[in-house]
Amino acid sequence: MKSIELFAGAGGLGMGVSCAGFAPQAVVEWDRWCCDTIRENRRDGLGLVGDWPEPTEGDVRDVDFREHEGKIDLVTGGPPCQPFSLGGKHRAHADSRDMWPQAVRALRETKPRAFIFENVKGLTRETFATYFSHIVLQMTYPDLVAGPDESWETHLRKLEKHHTGRRGPAGLEYRVVSRVLNAANYGIPQRRERVVFVGFRSDLDIKWAFPLETHSMDAMLWDQTRGNYWDRHKARKADRRIGDRHVERAERLDGKPTTAPWRTTRDAIGDLPDPEHQSRDAMKYHNHRFQPGARSYPGHTGSPLDEPAKTLKAGVHGVPGGENMLLRPDGSVRYFTVRESARLQTFPDNFRFHGAWSETMRQLGNAVPVELAHIVARSVKRHLDFGGADFLK
Structure with missing residues (x-):
């Protein structure tokens, strides 16, 4: 199955997705140190990035995904989390670093069968509850785009009215679930909580739930x-x-x-x-x-x-x-x-990190645990493989 990895960072999420059986067709990341890390491991044919494509280094807003329309099974990524981090400035939707609209654009232009996005737990804070709803509804209806002068609040109202008043086919639509996962409860040696969003295209009629905690x-x-x-x-x-x-x-x-x-x-x-x-x-x-x-x-x-x-x-x-x-x-x-x-x-x-200690620690601090990504992506792939079969765990 084919995938696209957005906001790849050092590759933690993407490596877990690759381990689950997805082959990335594009890997997008703006930070040169992260791209150098991916390039070094890719060049040496190491681990799970040895067969990755050359990373696209630059602003995701400059990337046209339409060439992949209808050819992608999964889009994954962690839109930059600084606007919502408990340690950040909490500017959220007013912050130019908010890349959620670009993640939604990738869905709109590629129309994948499913997606996995993740972000910091801070996004679920009560302070951001309304914008959290906006994010989920954008992912649910990627075709319903905000106008050039439309505020996010006005766009949210449009999405809410569409969601409550729709009748019959609604164009591109995803069934979205989200949950805060503690990595320790899945066997990762770290108490790391992240909010994970998973969506399946509605025409697939797939029933899915997050994997059961094991630890x-x-x-x-x-x-x-x-x-x-x-x-x-x-x-x-x-x-x-x-x-x-x-x-x-x-x-x-x-x-x-x-x-x-x-x-x-x-x-x-x-x-x-x-x-x-x-x-x-x-x-x-x-x-x-x-x-x-x-x-x-x-x-x-x-x-x-x-x-x-x-x-x-x-x-x-x-x-x-x-x-x-x-x-x-x-x-x-x-x-x-x-x-x-x-x-x-x-x-x-055997995975090597590029840069000084502080830089590589930044890459790791922003990363998704590879094994947690594998667990979620493996479950998603099994459901894509077997369709709507409800017996899958």
């Missing part, structure tokens, strides 16, 4: 208090304890959960050599170099080794903070290396 915090606590977590990792006796805030919850567990345990930071990076010593073994891993300067203070405390990592941040306002630090059991901290951060985002070890 849980309770299962992690069970594994750490009554399972073999510590033995499996050959942890020192002094380190074999859970966080104080979790003790009561662990004691209340009256049976082994049916889900798998949350994957912890130790699960993800425990086999990597300590980069602080710059051993010969550490040098064998791409982008696994010690970054000095980490320090802890209130609100900047790092990710505990034996829990999923905190959400990696892009550091758009400077050097990434505590969310990009490892908190060791002895209370000391250090910055995650690029390779460790890539592990937390489930990028393969």
Whole structure:
């Protein structure tokens, strides 16, 4: 099946989609460092981008998608999230960086069978509730375009009237669902919440729901208090304890959960050599170099080794903070290396990142975990393969 990847970044979402069986026909990204990362891995034939087309570097507003009309099964992407980020300026629809209209234009011009878009959890804040509705209705009816002088509020009213008053065929239409997904609940070693939108063209009559969660915090606590977590990792006796805030919850567990345990930071990076010593073994891993300067203070405390990592941040306002630090059991901290951060985002070890540490951390902080993208895209593909069959999970 064929796809188009918009706002590709370092390729996390696109790689997961490729792993699910989609072949990208176009990859669009404006940032040159991200494009260099994709190019380097593409040139070396590495991993899931080895057969990607040359990325289109530039403003998506300058890209004409009409040559792909009727030829694309899936459009994916993460429209720039700065307008809605909890750490941003919250300008939302007044922000020129809002690329949602361009994502909708790609749907209008290609008419894919389905799409997957994602964005920061901040988009679901009550402050943005009305604009959130506008985004969903735009994706539902991509052909109903705002006029050149039409405000988004006026356009929203037009979409609402069309939605409530339509009769019979409505042109290009998608059935859209959205949900905030916590990556940790799907086996990613990071507590990362993103809102994901999935839509299927209405003429396909496909019934779909988000994949069931497979991992849980309770299962992690069970594994750490009554399972073999510590033995499996050959942890020192002094380190074999859970966080104080979790003790009561662990004691209340009256049976082994049916889900798998949350994957912890130790699960993800425990086999990597300590980069602080710059051993010969550490040098064998791409982008696994010690970054000095980490320090802890209130609100900047790092990710505990034996829990999923905190959400990696892009550091758009400077050097990434505590969310990009490892908190060791002895209370000391250090910055995650690029390779460790890539592990937390489930990028393969042979994937190389282009740029300085701060730049590559920005790429990773903006990325979608590869495995989470794979899980969602795999479910979408199965439904496209089998049509409206309701037996699919």
